[in-house]
Amino acid sequence: MAGRMGWTSRDCEQGAFGKLSRPLPMNEPFPNLEQKSSPSGGPPTSQHLWTGICPLPFQNATSIQLAHGGGGRLMRELIRNLFVPIFSRREVAGLSDLVGKHDSAVLPLSGLRVAVTTDSYVVRPLFFPGGDIGRLAVFGTINDLAMAGAQPVALSAAFILEEGFPLSELLRIVLSMEQAAEEAGVVIVTGDTKVVDRGKGDGVFITTTGVGVVPAGVDIGPHRVRPGDAIMVSGDIGRHGVAILSVREGLAFHTEIQSDCAPLERAVRALISAGVEIHCLRDLTRGGLAAALNEIAADAGVGIELEESAIPVSEPVRAACELLGLDPLYVACEGRLVCFVPPQAADWARQILSSFPGGECAAQIGKCVRDHPGTVVARGPWGTERVVDLLSGEQMPRIC
Amino acid sequence: MAVRYVEEFRDPAKVKALAGQIAAMVTRPWTIMEICGGQTHAILRFGLDQLLPKEISLIHGPGCPVCVTPVELIDRAIAVARRPEVILCSFGDMLRVPGSAGDLLAAKAEGADVRVVYSPLDAVEIARKNPSRQVVFFAVGFETTAPANAMAVLHAFHQRLRNFSVLVAHVLVPPAVEAILASGAKIDGFLAAGHVCTVMGIEEYEPIAERFRVPIVVTGFEPLDILQGLAMCLRQLESGEARVEIQYDRSVRPEGNQAAKQVILRVFEITDRKWRGIGLLPRSGLKLREEFRDFDAEVRFNLGALEREEEPGCIAGLVLQGKARPTDCPFFGTKCTPDHPLGAPMVSSEGACAAYFRYRRTGL
Numbered sequence: 161m162a163g164r165m166g167w168t169s170r171d172c173e174q175g176a177f178g179k180l181s182r183p184l185p186m187n188e189p190f191p192n193l194e195q196k197s198s199p200s201g202g203p204p205t206s207q208h209l210w211t212g213i214c215p216l217p218f219q220n221a222t223s224i225q226l227a228h229g230g231g232g233r234l235m236r237e238l239i240r241n242l243f244v245p246i247f248s249r250r251e252v253a254g255l256s257d258l259v260g261k262h263d264s265a266v267l268p269l270s271g272l273r274v275a276v277t278t279d280s281y282v283v284r285p286l287f288f289p290g291g292d293i294g295r296l297a298v299f300g301t302i303n304d305l306a307m308a309g310a311q312p313v314a315l316s317a318a319f320i321l322e323e324g325f326p327l328s329e330l331l332r333i334v335l336s337m338e339q340a341a342e343e344a345g346v347v348i349v350t351g352d353t354k355v356v357d358r359g360k361g362d363g364v365f366i367t368t369t370g371v372g373v374v375p376a377g378v379d380i381g382p383h384r385v386r387p388g389d390a391i392m393v394s395g396d397i398g399r400h401g402v403a404i405l406s407v408r409e410g411l412a413f414h415t416e417i418q419s420d421c422a423p424l425e426r427a428v429r430a431l432i433s434a435g436v437e438i439h440c441l442r443d444l445t446r447g448g449l450a451a452a453l454n455e456i457a458a459d460a461g462v463g464i465e466l467e468e469s470a471i472p473v474s475e476p477v478r479a480a481c482e483l484l485g486l487d488p489l490y491v492a493c494e495g496r497l498v499c500f501v502p503p504q505a506a507d508w509a510r511q512i513l514s515s516f517p518g519g520e521c522a523a524q525i526g527k528c529v530r531d532h533p534g535t536v537v538a539r540g541p542w543g544t545e546r547v548v549d550l551l552s553g554e555q556m557p558r559i560c
Numbered sequence: 561m562a563v564r565y566v567e568e569f570r571d572p573a574k575v576k577a578l579a580g581q582i583a584a585m586v587t588r589p590w591t592i593m594e595i596c597g598g599q600t601h602a603i604l605r606f607g608l609d610q611l612l613p614k615e616i617s618l619i620h621g622p623g624c625p626v627c628v629t630p631v632e633l634i635d636r637a638i639a640v641a642r643r644p645e646v647i648l649c650s651f652g653d654m655l656r657v658p659g660s661a662g663d664l665l666a667a668k669a670e671g672a673d674v675r676v677v678y679s680p681l682d683a684v685e686i687a688r689k690n691p692s693r694q695v696v697f698f699a700v701g702f703e704t705t706a707p708a709n710a711m712a713v714l715h716a717f718h719q720r721l722r723n724f725s726v727l728v729a730h731v732l733v734p735p736a737v738e739a740i741l742a743s744g745a746k747i748d749g750f751l752a753a754g755h756v757c758t759v760m761g762i763e764e765y766e767p768i769a770e771r772f773r774v775p776i777v778v779t780g781f782e783p784l785d786i787l788q789g790l791a792m793c794l795r796q797l798e799s800g801e802a803r804v805e806i807q808y809d810r811s812v813r814p815e816g817n818q819a820a821k822q823v824i825l826r827v828f829e830i831t832d833r834k835w836r837g838i839g840l841l842p843r844s845g846l847k848l849r850e851e852f853r854d855f856d857a858e859v860r861f862n863l864g865a866l867e868r869e870e871e872p873g874c875i876a877g878l879v880l881q882g883k884a885r886p887t888d889c890p891f892f893g894t895k896c897t898p899d900h901p902l903g904a905p906m907v908s909s910e911g912a913c914a915a916y917f918r919y920r921r922t923g924l
Contacts, residue, residue: 541572544607
């Protein structure tokens with residue numbers, strides 16, 4: 161719903177091959193690209209690279225569909241099966257191993273660990289209750305850096321503008337970006353501007369790239385997740401997605417819900433400096449809580465058990481979701497994270513998270529288990545269980 | 561927006577108490593079909609079947625409008641969407657349902673102008689704003705969506721919009737229930753669809769309950785609704801009764817919604833309709849009345865000739881009639897998944913296969 165179209169490495173922690181903790185949901189066995197070469201023994205051709213790489217819903221579909229950017233299974237397949245294997249195929253010492261291994265890539269440079277991440281923002285409408293595309297573009301990228309434990313330093317910003325886009329709106333967006341950057345303690349140091357013909361863009365697309373430094377001793381990622389870990393969420397979920405839907409053309413409905421769009425870096429910093437042993441962090445964006453937990457369960461090879469009644473959802477978000485036939489677990493956030501910590505640190509982490517704006521409802525929502533590795537299971541309020549699966553793409557409002 | 565209504569109907573203490581009452585009243589095995597796919601999803605999402613005594617078997621009915629829309633109508637929608645002058649408007653749920661060669665989303669990716677609307681009146685508005693384009697609304701659904709779809713046609717009629725038409729795929733619940741019972745299916749009682757009966761009332765169900773000696777309880781969609789509906793149905797079964805009862809009385813009146821029924825009858829008339837996976841059922845659908853023929857997309861774009869066969873191997877028809885469970889299908893979760901659906905019940909948000917795939921995959 162946030163409309164981020166870029167691929168971040170979070171979607172493919174295990175790389176495309178080998179240690180997948182559960183089979184790819186595909187019809188055909190997936191060809192191993194690493195062993196693929198043309199019959200003559202020469203370099204693989206683009207024809208080879210395409211054959212069977214990207215499993216689309218229909219064998220005769222050869223084009224990108226919206227679901228490939230929807231934060232669900234199709235997007236994960238595209239990343240795992242196309243981007244990562246190709247970009248990681250060349251052996252470069254210390255670098256090729258990084259492709260698709262972390263939320264942000266953490267590069268070892270001259271004794272520093274430098275985190276890099278990038279994201280594109282294509283949200284519609286550009287201005288929505290509680291934020292705008294500019295704030296999203298700053299906070300979204302800052303948050304990706306923070307999820308690797310990095311202290312954000314600087315951003316670049318690239319603008320693709322549509323011919324005819326009002327300068328007054330661009331000014332509003334840029335001012336909003338600068339204010340967001342100030343709030344997050346970073347500087348936007350460089351950028352790029354392109355203009356496309358009228359009708360070839362949607363007003364404005366923004367891509368931001370962020371650079372940060374990971375402090376010594378900080379190691380955060382799915383590889384550290386253990387059975388028994390407590391899973392914390394930093395606040396109530398689903399506000400951003402509902403706020404966006406409430407002003408979407410054709411669906412306007414009245415709600416007081418504002419987007420939860422916010423920087424998460426300070427909350428992470430506070431956890432680290434309080435000495436909380438953080439095993440893994442993930443911000444909840446497209447695909448919501450369900451997508452984030454499914455990715456971590458798959459990448460860490462653990463099962464996840466949620467207590468459904470512990471998951472904080474505000475009453476207006478719950479009501480809007482019921483009306484539209486959406487499950488709040490899959491609705492986007494832009495200022496919430498999940499945090500995996502040892503069980504004895506859970507209460508401490510909750511107290512720290514709850515001291516930040518929007519964190520009043522921070523809570524432990526579940527734990528990691530040895531059973532059903534790769535699968536997220538939710539226990540309902542009367543003790544029954546259900547699987548919380550990844551969706552193909554975005555949720556669609558129901559017919560009746 | 562009602563803010564507190566959800567939690568009241570999910571109160572864990574009341575849910576457990578009702579489940580206890582049900583367990584106490586059941587003396588022998590009963591098979592009950594919930595008709596609506598929304599109820600199927602609620603049962604699986606909330607694990608309500610796990611709360612029932614083992615004597616009770618729930619089977620899932622045909623009430624998924626997307627699932628029963630025949631393949632050729634989807635093919636016709638795709639064919640009309642591919643025309644350069646056409647904007648095809650549809651409920652989002654329809655977009656991933658497989659036709660015989662692709663779905664509407666794939667057509668969209670290849671250049672067709674397919675737009676998701678949340679109300680058919682939005683499609684009329686799109687037609688008004690785009691006078692040089694032909695706007696076609698894919699009018700899918702049971703009696704629930706029929707009033708709004710009829711209203712859209714009336715709006716276009718009164719505004720004399722020449723660039724608006726509807727591709728009608730409307731189906732009616734009672735003929736399907738009758739067909740399932742007449743085929744000899746062993747079903748002891750029904751939970752009827754609350755929203756359908758909010759529009760239509762219960763009149764059409766009384767002869768069915770009487771003829772087939774089955775209790776029919778018009779039921780809502782929240783956990784407490786469904787358990788209460790089951791309790792009412794089981795109470796009748798245990799005492800040898802077979803009546804129509806209304807559990808969902810905060811929404812359903814016995815006579816239905818007169819204004820909504822009138823607008824349906826003004827625009828549509830009853831017709832024979834083919835159901836995906838089930839076949840042709842007499843007097844089981846709606847079509848536009850002759851007066852509104854100009855708004856019929858099948859006439860305007862001459863779409864009538866397309867006939868298609870179902871995907872071989874897909875047992876959607878058996879699933880939709882409660883004769884098989886999704887997990888009985890050899891392709892369930894293997895060759896047929898939400899990403900690669902062979903049949904509509906795997907992609908619709910009201911489809912039984914989608915519910916099993918989404919909530920029950922680890923053999924819990």
